[in-house]
Amino acid sequence: VCALEWNRHEKExxxxxxxxQNQLSLWAYPSMTKIADLTGHTARVLHLSQVN
Known part of the structure; x- marks a missing residue:
């Protein structure tokens, strides 16, 4: 895991x-059920950022 980002509005x-696969994965909290894998990056994603 290279980075984590918490979405407090959707609890994900x-x-x-x-x-x-250089993918991003979206997880539901608190069950930690995987919602989706987002693929398509040609290199690993090292940083995540969120705009409120």
Whole structure:
């Protein structure tokens, strides 16, 4: 895991996995059920940012 971002409005966590598929994964909190994998990056995602 390269980065985590908390979405307090939707109670979700976004994680950046890095090597492998370079995907982002969206997780429901508190169940930690995976909602989606977002693929398409050609390199690993190292940073996440959120605008409120």
């Amino acid at each position: 966590i976004l994680s950046a996995q890095g090597y492998g």
